[in-house]
Amino acid sequence: MDLAFLHPLYEHPGPWASVYVDTSRHTESTPHERSLVARALSRDLAGQGADEPTCRAVRKAVEELAHSPEPYGRALFARAGEVVLDPPLAAAPSGSSARWAPLPHTAPLLDLADEDPVCVVAYIDRRGAEFELRGALGSSQDAGSVAGRQWLLRRTTTADWSVRHFQLRVENTWDHNAAEIADALAVCQEETGADLVVLVGEEQERHAVLARLPSRLLDQVAETPHGVGSRLLDGDVERIRADHVRKRAAEELERFLAARAPDEEGRTGAVEGVPAVVEAAREHRIDELLIHPDAPDTGRQVWIGEEADQVAVRRRDLEALGERHAWPARADDALLRSAVETGAAALSVTAATVDQVPAGGVGALLRWA
Numbered sequence: 001m002d003l004a005f006l007h008p009l010y011e012h013p014g015p016w017a018s019v020y021v022d023t024s025r026h027t028e029s030t031p032h033e034r035s036l037v038a039r040a041l042s043r044d045l046a047g048q049g050a051d052e053p054t055c056r057a058v059r060k061a062v063e064e065l066a067h068s069p070e071p072y073g074r075a076l077f078a079r080a081g082e083v084v085l086d087p088p089l090a091a092a093p094s095g096s097s098a099r100w101a102p103l104p105h106t107a108p109l110l111d112l113a114d115e116d117p118v119c120v121v122a123y124i125d126r127r128g129a130e131f132e133l134r135g136a137l138g139s140s141q142d143a144g145s146v147a148g149r150q151w152l153l154r155r156t157t158t159a160d161w162s163v164r165h166f167q168l169r170v171e172n173t174w175d176h177n178a179a180e181i182a183d184a185l186a187v188c189q190e191e192t193g194a195d196l197v198v199l200v201g202e203e204q205e206r207h208a209v210l211a212r213l214p215s216r217l218l219d220q221v222a223e224t225p226h227g228v229g230s231r232l233l234d235g236d237v238e239r240i241r242a243d244h245v246r247k248r249a250a251e252e253l254e255r256f257l258a259a260r261a262p263d264e265e266g267r268t269g270a271v272e273g274v275p276a277v278v279e280a281a282r283e284h285r286i287d288e289l290l291i292h293p294d295a296p297d298t299g300r301q302v303w304i305g306e307e308a309d310q311v312a313v314r315r316r317d318l319e320a321l322g323e324r325h326a327w328p329a330r331a332d333d334a335l336l337r338s339a340v341e342t343g344a345a346a347l348s349v350t351a352a353t354v355d356q357v358p359a360g361g362v363g364a365l366l367r368w369a
Contacts, residue, residue, distance in 0.1 A: 018105035019076040024092035031066040038062035041098040048100035053081025090114035107332035110348035117195035124201035129181045146184040182212035267369035272358035281338035288365040289346040295361020298332040308341035
């Protein structure tokens, strides 16, 4: 997961209120229930020591979700009487919850937030194509179009020579249009940085365009026969996006497992366990952070200073580095802060098998051994 969207959380000091609201249930009594949840979360934060303005801001934000059609939920991160960030969730949390701590509790987002692979959806016919850019939670925007030659494209079945000649012109027109669409689609993908290209339309048109796309795109292309107006199209696109996320996660996990093995000089490209990963965070060596949110060590207490690389397993270790102020924090949240501030990515390994999970549920691929 690209963590750049979390930057606003680390531009201000804590403590922070971290709230996860489940909006997956929708009934006639939902507005009343959300109001009760808002009050309960506000009381919970107050009981943990949160200031009144922040409790009030959280309560108001949750109450505003009373009529929200969001299918899963929302995360709220607040401090000093202000909700700083409120990303929508792509999966429902296991109930609404609130936490007051020196750092925002962002670790659940690895499983609950949308990883947002961006798709260029190409609606193809024999005359051209229209492109649409799709992102998280069904968001979309127009991404341009391309028009091919406008010959009469209907073929006949007679054997007359002139008809066969016309059919050849039709075939040439199809070829030309497919090439035009493929070229425009490749440019669109490059300019938008889209992770996926989804071809929509009749099988013959899809295959004609696919055959003319540059080889660099072939691993990013998926097809669906359901066109504009089909109730199945949105489901197809979301399935393709979800498959892409799972495939990418599996590839990154395999890369981590391979990097754990030492090379001929005894060096490794990955570390695991809270102490080793904390050391890598201090040295800005984390390229990708791997976390199993439910593992025992992710909630282990570490010590943090004001800067992202001021993190240590023991308070005295932080003091030895010259940091005069230290606060206790969860290991996963401290490491995610370091990852955000140093431009590293993060990956949830919830779906990994037991032998694949890093020791203690925390690991990292390194920028250098």
